[in-house]
Each structure stands twice: as structure tokens, then as C-alpha cells.
Amino acid sequence: MSMNKESKAQHFIDLEDKHGAHNYHPLPVVLEKGEGVYVWDVDGKRYYDFLSAYSAVNQGHCHPAIVNxxxxxxxxxxxxxxxxxNDKLGQYEKYMTEYFKFDKVLPMNTGAEAVETAIKIARKWAYEKKGVEEHAAKIIVCENNFHGRTTTIISFSNDEDARKNFGPYTPGFIKIPYNDTAALEKALQEENVAGFLVEPIQGEAGVFTPNDDFMRASRELCNKYNALFIADEIQTGIARTGGLLAVCGDCSCDAHCERQEATYARPDMLILGKALSGGAYPVSAVLADNEVMNVIKPGQHGSTFGGNPVAAAVAMAALEVVKDEKLIQNARALGSYFRAEINKYIATTDTVTLVRGKGLLNAIVINDTEDSKTAWNICLRLRDNGLLAKPTHGNIIRFAPPLVMTKEQLDECIAIIINTLKEFE
Known part of the structure; x- marks a missing residue:
């Protein structure tokens, strides 16, 4: 890279460093254009995007139907x-409730807002429907969760960077190990439990994928103890894992159907965001049936921008793309292929110990300690070789390309990944 190119990219990095809060540690690449599975930097170099804005860009960058x-x-x-x-909101609400098979939707903007909304609804339901004494409601969450960074959410986070010096923390949460049905049942037996808030796959924790029966068992336990089953599908939902939702289990159709009955762990509340807009606009939502959602009355929750006409139009277009382009089926097929090819490489090396995931949400575990720089350095080299990814939890690299990717493109990406990893053997 010439000094001129270095100074051009560095100029934008320096602007952020000087004038912006230092609340992120991005990979040193400055992007200015995106289309489909590709992004381009300020020097015109093209990269495969293997993060998809944390699965917000499932439909690909700047999808023309969404942009239009x-x-x-x-x-x-x-x-x-x-x-x-307005003339768009009712259309959007009808579309969403029919698409995901719930009675009602409460529209918001960001993922964290949607989680906060679900927490408020769950508590109010507990007081007004379950008979829990006011201010006593508890919500069960999982260790190593990531649901956002608001004050309430960090109160039940394990991430000390997100928590330290931001207290006092909000009470009312019970934390259990992820993927542990025995611990869940024990927690559900406590008094005043309103619900169980869970990610079907823990993305930020390194794409930690639970046992196949964990979601279904969690649903059944919540039924048994009259607690709400609340699925945070902000990152895993909308085709990313090879189902419309990760809680859909093994069904690869584009909407809930009879074939899903054996595996679909239908939540009482479904939390969506990110790919709900295809990355074009902040859109999030909480869906529930009337028995739960009707506890919210006028003036008790809302947002100036929640359900605005642009958000409504964008979200409907984004969900149409998922159906029309069969992104669920593509994610399912390409994800299986990706893991199989990476596993072939793992059998020949000590550099990577594991690949895990579902659909096109996957991660590899680098054979090093969490406090090492190896995964970061691998991502820097991947960048040099034309592919963008980001480490999480030190020694884990998450791979989540746009779902519009073709097999030919994925083959090229697999070659980039494997050849880059070989440089670190």
C-alpha cells in the first residue's frame, strides 16, 4: 500500500479518533461503498463482507428493492x-403479524430498544396476568448473553467492559448457564418469575450453538411454570441460520408451517431487528399474541420514530426479498457446505480447533488463548487478502456473509480463509 493510500484511509480514521467517542475498536479499514456481498474501501479495493453488520445486511448491501x-x-x-x-403503519403491522404468525407487533428502532420493550411487557404481564406483586418480577437470562448495552441490559451482562463503572445496576434478573435445562427449571421454580429471555444462538459469545433440543425444552418448561418464553432473534432471525427464525429448528421453508410443529419453539415474545431492514434503516420490533401484548395501553410505551413510514416501507421490502430470493434455503445449504469445507481443513491443522454455527452464522475457534492477538492478526491478514471479518472473545472469529452469496463466491471465500490460516501454521 502506497503512502498516499495510507494517508487517505488514515485521514478518516484520525477524524473519528479526534471527534468521536472511543466506544468501538474497528478493524483498520475505511469503507465507502457496498453492493451485494462486497464492500469497497476509500482506495477502491474490494472485499467480501463476512460480518454483514452483525447480520443486519442479510439481504446484501444496498439491495435495490429495499433502497427503492x-x-x-x-x-x-x-x-x-x-x-x-399514517397510511403505512397499519399495512406494516398486518404484514408483520401475518409473516411471523402473531396477533400484535410493537414497532421500535434499535435492537436494544426492542429488548427493553420486551422486558417492560414481560414485567407488566407478570403483574397484571400472573399475579406477581408489583416490583417483584424476575426475568431469567443466560450467562455470556448479549442483548445490547443500555443500563438495564448491562445489569445482567457478564461483559465487564460493558458493565464496569456504569452502575448502580437494575435488579430483577436471575442468571443461569446457557444450554442448561436443569438450571432453567430450577430458576423457573423461584417465586415471581415473569419469563426467560434467551438468544437461540449466542452470537457475541462466539456463535455458541446450544443442543438441538434446548429451545424446545425451554419452551416446554416455560409452559410448565407459566413464564413467558422470550426469544431474542435480533441477530439470528430472518433467514440467518437457515430457518425464518433460529427457533424454527430444522425447517427451511420461508414461513411458519405445519412441518415446523416438531421443532418450532414458538416464543411468547419474539424480538427482531437488524435484518428486518436489510441494513438500510434502524427498524426493530416485538411480536406477541393479544394475551401478552394487550397489557400495554396508550402512553405506557413508545418512540417518536417507532413505526415511522420509512421504517414500515423498508421492512416490508426487506422481508419480501427474503421470500423472493429464497434466502432461508440459501443460508441453510451454503452454511452446511461452509462448515464441511472448514472441517476438512481443521482435520489437517492445529491452527483451528473447531468450526460451529448454523446456516450462515458460523465461527472458528483459533488454537490460542483468549488474551492473544492471533485472531486479530488473522483478521488483519484476511483484510489484506480481500475478506473482512472480526474477532470476538479473543480467539474466535465470526463468519457471517450476506445471504445473497452464491456457491461460487463462497468457494472463493473459503479459499481465502484457508490460505490465510495456513500463513499462521
Whole structure:
């Protein structure tokens, strides 16, 4: 890389460093354009995107159908607030509830907002429907969870970077080991439990994939003890794991159907975000049936931008892309192929100990300690070789490309990954 190119990228990095809060540690690459599975930096170099904005860009960068919907609506009406009705919100709510098979949807903007919304609904349901004494409700969560970084959410996080010096913390949470049904049942037997909030796959924890029956068993236990089963599918939902939702189990169709009955762990509340807009706009949502959602009355929860006309138009277009382009089926097929090819490499090396995941949400575990720089250095070399990925938990690299990827493109990416890993043997 020439000094001129270095200075061009460094200029933008320096601007962020000087004028922005230092709340992220990005890979040193400066992007200016995206299309499909590719992104380009300020020097015109093209990369495969293997992070997809933490699965927000499942439909690919700047998908024309989504961008067109956004542009068309933005030229007509952008925001009314919920002080008035608009002609897009009702259409969107009907579309969402039919698409995901729930009675009601409460629209918000960001993933963390949606999680906060679900927590509020669960507590209110516990007081008004279950008979829990007010201020006593507890919600069960899992160790090593990631649901966002608001004050409430970090109160039940294990991430000390997210927690330290941000207290006092919000009470009312019981933490159990992930993928442990015995611990869940024990916690559910405590008094005043409102629900169980869980990620079907723990993405930030390194794509920690539970036993095949964990979601289904969790659903049944919540039924047994009259607690809400709350699925955070912000990262895992909308085709990423080879089902419409990760809780869909092994079904690869594009909507809930009879074939899913054996494996579908239907949540009482479903939390969505990220790919709900295809990465074009902040859109999130909580879905539930009337018995749960109707505890919310006017004035008790909301957002100026929640359910705005642009968000509604964008989300409907984004979900249509998932169906029309069969992204669920593509993620399922390519994910199985990716893990099989990486496993072939793992059998020949000590550099990588494991590949895990579901659909096109996968991770490899580098044979080094969590406090090492090996995974970071591998990601730097992947960048040099034309592929962008990011470490998590020190020695784990997450791989989550846009779901519009073809097998030919994936073959090229697998070659880049394996050849890069060989440089570290």
C-alpha cells in the first residue's frame, strides 16, 4: 500500500479518533461503498463482507428493492410520530403479524430498544396476568448473553467492559448457564418469575450453538411454570441460520408451517431487528399474541420514530426479498457446505480447533488463548487478502456473509480463509 493510500484511509480514521467517542475498536479499514456481498474501501479495493453488520445486511448491501422502497417513501412522508395515524403503519403491522404468525407487533428502532420493550411487557404481564406483586418480577437470562448495552441490559451482562463503572445496576434478573435445562427449571421454580429471555444462538459469545433440543425444552418448561418464553432473534432471525427464525429448528421453508410443529419453539415474545431492514434503516420490533401484548395501553410505551413510514416501507421490502430470493434455503445449504469445507481443513491443522454455527452464522475457534492477538492478526491478514471479518472473545472469529452469496463466491471465500490460516501454521 502506497503512502498516499495510507494517508487517505488514515485521514478518516484520525477524524473519528479526534471527534468521536472511543466506544468501538474497528478493524483498520475505511469503507465507502457496498453492493451485494462486497464492500469497497476509500482506495477502491474490494472485499467480501463476512460480518454483514452483525447480520443486519442479510439481504446484501444496498439491495435495490429495499433502497427503492426507502427512497420512494422518503419522498412522500418520513415521520408523523404516533400522535397521528399514517397510511403505512397499519399495512406494516398486518404484514408483520401475518409473516411471523402473531396477533400484535410493537414497532421500535434499535435492537436494544426492542429488548427493553420486551422486558417492560414481560414485567407488566407478570403483574397484571400472573399475579406477581408489583416490583417483584424476575426475568431469567443466560450467562455470556448479549442483548445490547443500555443500563438495564448491562445489569445482567457478564461483559465487564460493558458493565464496569456504569452502575448502580437494575435488579430483577436471575442468571443461569446457557444450554442448561436443569438450571432453567430450577430458576423457573423461584417465586415471581415473569419469563426467560434467551438468544437461540449466542452470537457475541462466539456463535455458541446450544443442543438441538434446548429451545424446545425451554419452551416446554416455560409452559410448565407459566413464564413467558422470550426469544431474542435480533441477530439470528430472518433467514440467518437457515430457518425464518433460529427457533424454527430444522425447517427451511420461508414461513411458519405445519412441518415446523416438531421443532418450532414458538416464543411468547419474539424480538427482531437488524435484518428486518436489510441494513438500510434502524427498524426493530416485538411480536406477541393479544394475551401478552394487550397489557400495554396508550402512553405506557413508545418512540417518536417507532413505526415511522420509512421504517414500515423498508421492512416490508426487506422481508419480501427474503421470500423472493429464497434466502432461508440459501443460508441453510451454503452454511452446511461452509462448515464441511472448514472441517476438512481443521482435520489437517492445529491452527483451528473447531468450526460451529448454523446456516450462515458460523465461527472458528483459533488454537490460542483468549488474551492473544492471533485472531486479530488473522483478521488483519484476511483484510489484506480481500475478506473482512472480526474477532470476538479473543480467539474466535465470526463468519457471517450476506445471504445473497452464491456457491461460487463462497468457494472463493473459503479459499481465502484457508490460505490465510495456513500463513499462521
Amino acid at each position: 422502497a426507502m427512497n420512494e417513501q422518503a419522498q412522500t412522508l418520513t415521520l408523523t410520530s404516533r400522535a397521528f395515524h
